[in-house]
Amino acid sequence: MKKIVLLRHGESEWNRENRFTGWTDVDLSEKGVAEAARAGETLLREGFRFGCAYTSFLKRAVRTLDIVLDRMNEDWIPVTKSWRLNEKHYGMLQGLNKRETAEKYGDEQVHVWRRSYDVAPEPLAADDPRNPRFDPRYAGVPAAELPATESLRDTVARTMPYWQCEILPSLARYDQVLVVAHGNSLRGIVKHLKGISDEAISEFNLPTATPYVFEFGEGLNCVKDYFLGDPDEIARLMQAVADQGRA
């Protein structure tokens, strides 16, 4: 059975501080490093051996992947990085504390910014130095494709072509493929794979560093999906992610 494992990065410094992160390039926290190591050990114990891996241009995902592969003694496999797997761009919210933002604008508004399918936060101003077009790592991306904010729909629009044209076709060559990315870029992929509606996806939250396995049958149709880990613990972690945006 062909398998793709989706993995959100371990806890980052800004996850720990409960700040909107998006395309800000923050590192893993100490806890995030430990979470990544545990994910690698779980995948090894469960018998996974990846043929190749994909990740974003952001350090918290790249480091998580490195730690996972180190724990699995699979540091040698081909790794491809793409800006298309980056987190949803959070525009002007980037850097703000989520709880304080909810105190100011209300829980409902913050939920819309975090989890609605169609609504994007205020964009960064054109001259804001945080714009990706000032960052040399995106020099190869046409300026018109670089976001100053994104809804989940916008994120899906740049993630899915990469999924369809690069990640899914890699199953022709490899039986098991690992994708380490971000809460919202992965939510978009999960939405597509499971046919989740625009409304229902707003209630779905991905915990950090918890392997999420998708099995593919004939014609590369997704036939089964499951998390690795204790279901009660995973449900608790998902609820904790949802609660991060409450006053």
Ligand SMILES: O=C(O)[C@@H](CO)OP(=O)(O)O
């Ligand atoms: O801040 C972010 O970039 C994301 C992921 O950490 O947060 P949220 O869960 O609020 O979408």
